[in-house]
Amino acid sequence: MSEAPWLTIIGMGEDGLDGLCGASRSALEAAEIVMGPKRHLSLIPEGKARRIPWPVPFSDGVERLMALRGQPTVVLVSGDPFWFGAGTTLARRLGRNEWHAYPGRSAFSLVAARMGWGLEATLCIGLHAAPLSRLKPQLAPGRQMIVLLRDGAALRDLAGYLAAQGIGASSLTVMESLGGPRERLTETTADTLPDIAFSHPVCAALRVAGDGAVLPLASGRPDDAFDSDGVMTKRPVRALTLSALAPRPFEHLWDIGGGSGTIGIEWLLSDPSLRATAIEPRGDRVALIRANADRLGADRLTIVHGTAPDALEDLPAPDVVFVGGGLSPQLLAYLETLPKGTRLVANAVTLESEALLTASHSRLGGELMRVEIAHSAPIGPKRGWRSSFPVTQWSHVL
Incomplete structure (x- = not known):
């Protein structure tokens, strides 16, 4: 027969003992140690258990708790421990047979x-x-x-x-x-x-009410949502690029040549489970990426100041790679060593970069696409089409 868990996590409300179930009360009575914020400790009567106020910062309390392993202990937390609560952090540090939880009413x-x-x-x-x-x-x-x-x-x-x-x-x-x-x-x-x-x-x-700017849900957010020094993947091409990258839950993106961070940020905005790392050689653009990510709710973007492929060596492996700058034979050769199934998308504007993508497509296959976009512009008293630089895009699954 397996041993009973040494740790009990109890979700408490502001009504103290009145809001606890019978099992929670029994666990409190049997505990040798009770840990929790001073506010929660004040809501329960004194007993035989030793009381330990949870210290600040929170992480110090986690280490203090781990040192009590094996001693019958109760941890008091707010409401439901597993909905933006401390229970998730504690469970990650423990074996499944070490703890038991009694959730309270969530806020x-x-x-x-x-x-x-x-x-x-x-x-x-x-x-x-x-x-x-x-x-x-x-x-x-x-x-x-x-x-x-x-x-x-x-x-x-x-x-x-x-x-x-x-x-x-x-x-x-x-x-x-x-x-x-x-x-x-x-x-x-x-x-x-x-x-x-x-x-x-x-x-x-x-x-929510008011006339403030609203971020669209679809990829290809307005260019003016991002601060830029002029180097960014513009909205129509960005929408096509995100479509080619095809984010799936829990995937990790390498955004090589981050520029203003638009691709990595929009990738993260697609789903909260996604991760992204932007690699950018210029320090001023690293700061620009950080500012854009923080302002648009994508603060979990990881930014690496360095040049690919050297800066890629110690990074967590990607599921998807986008190359928006810094394309070179050395980089393409490195990307070919990534695990089978990794998806690659690369955009090129210069003839030299286009030649690299054309050669890679000829050798490895995938999809090669050329995108040409024109916007209306004044021509004297009338209007005509002003073309942007064409973009060549190569997509491939290793």
């Missing part, structure tokens, strides 16, 4: 119950340690979302961010200490947030 469920919102139609997001720009791709009139925040100061930052995005008219219901005796709800808008102190734990129910 999202409590907020939905106060607002009368269907959770299936509401964006639920935790921003305890994530930047507010994570909201950017989701900001569209009519969108309703529940946002968990670190503290009252973060709430004020949220209101300022929304106003700066041109959606200060968004309704904001601030909720403090949900489910407990100190519960308080404040109905306001982002640009009229009252000058009062909001206490932790705090979250917000938000319904």
Whole structure:
């Protein structure tokens, strides 16, 4: 018979013991050690168990907990431990037979119950340690979302961010200490947030309103959504390129010759499970990529300052590679050594780069496509077509 787990993770609400099931209470009574934030520890009566306040930063508490391995221990966390909660972090460090969890009512469920919102139609997001720009791709009139925040100061930052995005008219219901005796709800808008102190734990129910710019859902976002020094894959070609890259859940992209970061950023905006690494030789463009990614909610983009293929040696293997700059025989030779099934897409504008792609296509196969785009432009009092440089694109699966 297997041994009982040494660790029990209990999700608590602001109502303390009143909100716990019988199994949770039994685990608390049997524990030799109880760890948790001071707020949670204050919600349970003194007992025989040794109490350890969870330290700051959070990672220090994880290491402290791991040192207790084998001793009957209870960890108190907020609400549902596995919905933007600490349970996920702890479970990754432990074997499946080492822990057991009793989830409490999540903050999202409590907020939905106060607002009368269907959770299936509401964006639920935790921003305890994530930047507010994570909201950017989701900001569209009519969108309703529940946002968990670190503290009252973060709430004020949220209101300022929304106003700066041109959606200060968004309704904001601030909720403090949900489910407990100190519960308080404040109905306001982002640009009229009252000058009062909001206490932790705090979250917000938000319904977006206003005329701020909305990021389209389809690939090929407007060029003016990105800052650029003039080097970027323009919108029509970018849409064709993302279509050729064909993002699939959990895939990792190498964006070689990142430029302004447009390809890597749009790749990440396709799905939250995707990863991307941009490789860029110029330091000023590295800073430009970082600024674009952070502002557009793609802060998880990894950026490598270096020249391919040398800068590729120690990177996590890609599922897909895009070459938008720095094309060379050495780079193509290196890419051919990547694992079978890796997808390659390369764009070329110069005759020299086009010749490299044509030779690779002749030798390895794949699809070779030439894209020529013209825009209307004035010709005296009338209009005509002004052509951009044609782009040659090679797509291939190793």
